[in-house]
Amino acid sequence: SLFHAGGSISVQPNHLRLFFAAEHNRYSYDATSLNGGGFLDNGDRDRDELRLRGRVSLEVAEGYLAFAEAAYDTRDFDRTLDRTGVNRDSDGLNINVGFEFALVAFLQGEAFIGHLDRQFGTPLRDFSGFNYGATLKWSATPLTTVRFDAERVLNDTTVAGASVAADRSIGIGIDHELRRNVIIQASLARIDSEFVGIAREDELIEGRIGAIYLIDRNLSANAGFERRERESNVPGEDFSEDKFNVGLRVQF
Numbered sequence: 059s060l061f062h063a064g065g066s067i068s069v070q071p072n073h074l075r076l077f078f079a080a081e082h083n084r085y086s087y088d089a090t091s092l093n094g095g096g097f098l099d100n101g102d103r104d105r106d107e108l109r110l111r112g113r114v115s116l117e118v119a120e121g122y123l124a125f126a127e128a129a130y131d132t133r134d135f136d137r138t139l140d141r142t143g144v145n146r147d148s149d150g151l152n153i154n155v156g157f158e159f160a161l162v163a164f165l166q167g168e169a170f171i172g173h174l175d176r177q178f179g180t181p182l183r184d185f186s187g188f189n190y191g192a193t194l195k196w197s198a199t200p201l202t203t204v205r206f207d208a209e210r211v212l213n214d215t216t217v218a219g220a221s222v223a224a225d226r227s228i229g230i231g232i233d234h235e236l237r238r239n240v241i242i243q244a245s246l247a248r249i250d251s252e253f254v255g256i257a258r259e260d261e262l263i264e265g266r267i268g269a270i271y272l273i274d275r276n277l278s279a280n281a282g283f284e285r286r287e288r289e290s291n292v293p294g295e296d297f298s299e300d301k302f303n304v305g306l307r308v309q310f
Contacts, residue, residue, distance in 0.1 A: 059086045073117040083107040102140035103216060107133050115158065123158040125170075133214065142218040150176040150212065154189060167194035167206075176212050182221035183255040185212060201235040213251075220253035223260075239272040243282070260290045268303075278307045 064081030085107070087100035113127035129152040140146050156170025174189035191209035198204050208228045215223045229247030236242050244267045251260040268282025280303075287298040 059088075060084070061086075075113075075115040075117075075123065077111075077113040077115070079109075079111045081109050083109075099141075102135065102137045103214070104136040105133055105214070107131060121160040124155075125158060125168075126153075126155050127170075128153050140216055142216065144182055145179050146182070146214065146216075146221075148176055148178045148182075148222075150174075152189060154191075156191075164197035165194070167192065169193075174210065174212065176222055178221045185222055185224060185254050187224070203233045205231040205233075207231070207247075215253060217253055217256070217258065219256045220258065221255050223251045223253055226250045229264075236269075241270040241272070243268045243270065258290065258292050258295075260288055260295070262286060262288045276309055280305050280307065 061084040062081065064079065066077065066079035068078075069076045083106070085103065085105050087103045089097040089099055089101075091097055109129060109131040111127065111129040113125050115123040115125040118124050129150075131150045131152075133146070133148050133150075135146050138145055152172065152174050154170040154172030156168060156172075158166075158168040160166045169192040170190065172189040174185070174187055176185045178184055189210050192207070194206040196204045196206075206229075209226075211225045211227065213223045213225055215221075217223075227247055227249040229245060231243065231245035234242045245265070247264045249260075249262040249264065251262065253259070264284065264286050266282055266284040268280060271279045273279060282303055284301045284303070285298075286301070289296050
């Protein structure tokens with residue numbers, strides 16, 4: 059389960075835009091039932107994440123903004139040691155420069171490059187390297203929006219010997235407004251993962267269809283079906299799974 063709380067503020071004096079955001083995420087994992095019977099305890103994945111992000115943007119031409127941004131986050135796990143006997147608490151810093159653009163009224167996006175850094179305690183290996191990301195939003199019709207995304211992200215892992223999974227992802231998503239308060243969604247993504255500290259590499263394909271029902275301005279319900287398939291260069295780590303989910307979201 060995920061509990062999320064956050065807030066942001068944006069100020070735009072003339073051609074300059076200042077943005078700051080803070081968020082807290084609480085992750086809690088249930089035990090996993092095993093095919094041969096019994097359960098796998100996932101309590102070592104329970105954690106709190108705090109993230110702070112600031113961005114300064116400058117309008118350099120009509121429809122184009124150059125920006126510089128920095129983000130700091132900390133990940134604090136409930137358990138001092140995980141199932142492999144290491145402490146996975148970490149701190150991260152991300153610095154990027156890029157452009158926001160609105161080529162025409164129905165085509166907007168942004169692209170950036172930068173540096174990504176994550177620090178761990180011994181014996182886990184730190185990560186420091188190139189960062190990138192891009193998003194393109196196309197309003198195909200007044201009711202249909204298509205999104206293209208590509209990014210590099212560092213995700214936590216419980217794989218022995220690996221400090222973090224350095225993921226490179228590319229994906230496409232479609233939102234269609236069936237009614238004013240009903241949105242149908244579909245997405246497809248490919249994620250290539252390199253596990254820092256060991257020689258493991260994974261390829262993951264994710265597909266999802268779902269719907270959002272807007273109950274009122276602050277409350278919405280959602281439901282979806284997800285299919286995931288993974289191939290790995292480590293024997294026995296390939297898998298496929300189907301997952302259904304339902305939820306409620308509150309925002310103020």
